[in-house]
Amino acid sequence: MARMVCLWLPNWPLQRLRHERPELKDRPVVLFSNTGHRGPRVVAWSDATSKHKVLASGVASAPRCSANSTKDRGADAAPLACLTPGMPLAEAEALLAGRDVPAHIEQHDPAADVAGLRELARTCNSFSPLFGIEAAESPECVLLDVTGCEHLFGGEQNLVAALTRDFQQRGFQVRAALAPTIGAAWAAAHYRSPTPCGSVDSRTNPNQPGHKGLGYESLEETLAPLPVTALRLPIKIVETLRELGLHRIGQLRALPRESLPSRFGSELLHRLDQAFGNVPELLIPERPAEPIAVTWVTDEPLTDRESLRFICRELIDELIGRLKPRREGARQLLCQVKGTAARPVEMLVSLVSPSDATKHLLELLGLQIDRADLPEGISFVRLEATSIESLATRQRDLFGLEADTDTHREVSSLLDRLSNRLGATAVAHAALVPDAQPELSVRYKPCDTIGSQASGAASAPRLFAARTPTGGLTPNGTRFVSGTALAAGSSPVIVDSELPVASAIPLKVSTEGLTPPRSPICWQARPLRLFAPPQRIEATTAGPEGAPMRFHWERREYRVIRSWGPERIETGWWRDQSICRDYFRVETQTGQHFWLFRSFEQAAWFIHGAFD
Amino acid sequence: MVARDVIADLSQRIRTIERTGQRCATKSDLTANGLPGLERLLCEAGWPRGGLVEWLAEGRGTGSMCLALWASRAAWHDSLLVMIDSQRELHAPAAVPFAVDLSKTVFIRPERPPDALWSLEQALRTRGVGAVVCDVEQLSPQACRRLQLAAETGGGLGILLRPAKARGQPSFAEYRFLVQPLPPPDARRAGVAAVSRRWRVELLRGRKRFGGDSVIVELSDGPNGLSLAAELASATPAA
The missing domain is CATH 3.30.1490.100 (DNA polymerase, Y-family, little finger domain)
Known part of the structure; x- marks a missing residue:
């Protein structure tokens, strides 16, 4: 008799994300998908994690889970229950806007989910030589063929207990079930009532009744009360069955078997047979990677x-x-x-x-x-x-270039050569960070992570759009205070997209399609070269709060003929090194433009950049 | 009509000869010039694919880089831009308004100057790289020739930002410009709200053209946003 274990990792996309990035554990997470033509839609979400809350969140891509979690969610009344699968992302963002902890919003990556589950399955090598993942569109289960392995662990219940403990210790939430067929194990892991045998808690307590795996003899009575969704059916068939009042597997078993295919299509009977072991189901094993x-x-x-x-x-x-x-x-x-x-x-x-x-x-x-x-x-x-x-x-589409693959290969070969000679950190992509402090407003990521680049670039403008305008607090607690242009007192120079940006330029030459992307900053606000760290200078000012009149830098004296500012950039006291600076853009008598600031902590002037 | 055809044919042949017989310059070998007014200094309607352009400026903060970026933005419009930054000073957010798409830009930050030159040559030699921007302080004629050959192989535009003291050195670049900042036009002192900048861009030398001409370019906030104005300066610029 075959013995199959099904390990269900509820809401696997979210669990994977939290496992890879532990900093998301205390934040609500929303995954969206952009595949449809109707714009980004919510796929899965969850509140700040805890055991029951992950179960209480929803995954829309797998209809069976969404049906299950809807049930759970009702009982739990999680604060994020206002979200529904398929909801437009913008709507979800609006619902989440007023919360204390900002939600983490990310594009759903089904391929990474499958790869992650495969990776996880390979770690089960110590329990069984045959292991794999379920064959589904968005798999959430690891399957193990433990036939003949139970004596190594002192019985089936100990085997399952050891398996679940192993996963729990790694920080995953699992529900496990052991049955003679894959279908039955799947159904039991998902739908057997949480208190007795199917759930995790009872597995760790071998004294409780019902901890043993299912046998053929108990298959009928165990599966009969379970809902029809436990048969891994497409959502369409489930709907039809529900309309006919067929809710339980037992009700299906009572119908004449030969009438099922003509009424509901062949898949229902096939799934039913798989669950009860009348037709074999193949476990496609993962091979452990050999060096x-x-x-x-x-x-x-x-x-x-x-x-x-x-x-x-x-x-x-x-x-x-x-x-x-x-x-x-x-x-x-x-x-x-x-x-x-x-x-x-x-x-x-x-x-x-x-x-x-x-x-x-x-x-x-x-x-x-x-x-x-x-x-x-x-x-x-x-x-x-x-x-x-x-x-x-x-x-794959390197940088989204519309070129032939030869060019792609040349570019990736160039990046390989550069990063191997100069070091991986010397060949980088720049990603904008919504931070008011200029030196922290960009992060360089090595080019070998090109895959994640596309999503990072896509999310950057959205982050900037979420920034509050003049004088508000940005999401990470830095503050912009708009000053007035010193002399004219009219147009404040402040980092915000409301000011005219380069995209508005009327081009006279025939350069169609060359309008630059809309930028979070305007062209005159930030210098192309930023000195790190800022260099201290001697400056004479017009007054205690005024703009510099002349300054010394690199053994030369510069006379300021025009200046724009101040732009105050201030960070919160909760940062390790908070700053409070008044920035001025100055034009010298030689026509050079520099970016100077007065530091209030150090009561001194610094030069921070050159508008090259 | 006939005369024009003959002239076009002859200039085509001259280009073929000048390009060492490898490729001939046709319309597809050019990328558009993004700085209206500057075309008076160019001998063709845009920048050559597979060539070098030098931008010289005296000192820091002169604005030569933003002019160079804005003028040649068509070169990396649908391909990759490589920015070599050995000083680790480039501020990526500030490049975005000058048509730099950060998702298609690679920043190379070598630690030693020889590595910068090596990276420049490697990047220029690669097809699929639209333009390479690099600060070049010292450049021997041999190295410059290597760069030019690399650019011809790869077909990208090499934008070299150089100090003004390089103006006497020999060069294999298609164009060499000198960028000089000018005072505000109407001598308005403090009292201007919007930032505006003016430069005189002088063609020091071109491969197919004698230098000496210059234009004045202005970058400012107009009523419709940023605007560029260019006027022809006198043929012999005052020092």
Whole structure:
């Protein structure tokens, strides 16, 4: 008799997100999807986490879960219950606007969810040799075939208890059930009443009755009272059944079997048979990733780099030869070189996208070999592909460029070469951060995380739009205070999109489609070059609060002929180093424009940038 | 009519010869010039694909970079922009108003000057890179030739920001401009609400054109937002 365990991770997209980013644990999270043509829609959400509240949140993409969670949510009355699946994102944002803790809003990434669940399934290797994930559009269950494994854990109940404990200790919320078929285990994990056997709590307490897994004999009586949604049916069939008053599996069993396909289509009968073990259901096992490594050992030690390059070429060829049949490419290579010294020298080659081109990989490794401090007398070289990815993903839309794939490959090869020679942090993307303090308003992210770039860029303008206008508090607690332009007293220079921005330029030349994107700042507000840290200068001012008249910088004296400001930038006291500065843009007699500020904490003048 | 055809044919052949026979400059080899008025200094209707343009300026805060970005924004319109920033001074948010799309921009921040030059050459050589912006203090003629060849291979525009003292050095760039800030036009002192800037842009030399001409460019907030005005300066600019 087959023994199957189904581990259900309710609201897996949210659980995954919180597991990867623990800082989201205390914040409400809303996931939205942009796939439809009706604009962004809410897919899943949850309040600040706690055990029951995650169960109380909803996932719309899987109809079965949404049906289940609607039931739970009613009982729990979670504060976020005002949201419904499929609600426009803008509406949800409006509902969440007045809350103390700002909600984290992110685009739903189904592919990452599946990949994360696969990853999780592979960690179950210690419980069973056969494990996989459920075959569904948006899977939330890990399946294990534990046939013949229970004696290793001292019985079935101990096995399930150990499994759930293992997941709980890693911070996941799970419900587990053991049954002779995948369908029955799935139904029991999802729908068996929370108090006795199906739920997590009872599993950890073996004294309670009903902790044992289901057998064939008890299948009928256990499944009969469960709702029809426990059969993993499409939402359409469930609706039809509900209209006919068929709510329980037992009611379906009472109907003549041969009439079911003509009434409800073949899928219902198929699912019913799967649950009761009349037709087999296949568990597609996940294979544990095996390391792919090649080594080269010699008695005669190498002395020069050229020979090492040659050896590396041979090794890369061999490595690629093993990856080729799997249609995979290396995304990261670790090269260990051992000489007479005890410690091996390690070189890590990271790529933007997986590659199976020997020449390219050798070029990247060569850049490292040239710079590495190699040991004397190399006698051992080991090359391991520490990260492998399917080559099908290599044609992803890098930077959203509408170019042919050759160009993409050239660009990603350029980024590989640059980051391998200069270091990953030296090749970066800039992401705007809604922070009033100029030096903190941008964050540089290494280019090897291009996948996340698109979502980051998409969310940046929205964050800026949410900023309060003149004199308000920004979400992270920094404050803008608008000053008046010193001399004219009319137009305040302040960081806000209400001022004319470059996008309004009437272009006289024929440059269609070249209007720049709408920018959060206007062109004259921030300098193109920002000195880090700001440099202290000597300045003469017009008065205690006035603009600078002349200043000394880099052993030169500058006379100010025009100035704009002040723009006060102030951060909250709760920051480690709060600032309070009055910024002036000044024009010198030489026509140069600089950005100066008066620091109130230090009672001194600084130059912070040049409008180059 | 016939004469015009002959002239067009001849200038096409001259371009072919000048481009070392590899490619010939056609309309598709140009990207639009975004600075109205500057076309008086150019010999074609825009910037050459696969070429270098030098922008020289004396000192900091002269505004040469924002002019260069704004003038050549068509070059990275549908491709990648690479900004090499060895001083780690570039402030990305300030580049956005000058048509820089941060999602299609890579910032390279090498620690040593040789690495900056190496990155510049690598980026120029890559197809798919629309433009590369880099500060170049010192540049030997050999290195400059390498850069020009790299740009011809890759087809992007190399924008080199250089100090004014480089004006006497030999160059393989298509154009070399000198940017000089000018005082406010009507000598208005303090008392102006909107920020406005004026420059004299002088063509020091071009590959196909003698230098000496200059135009005056103004960037200011007009009634409809930012506006650009350009006027022809006298052919022999006062120092």
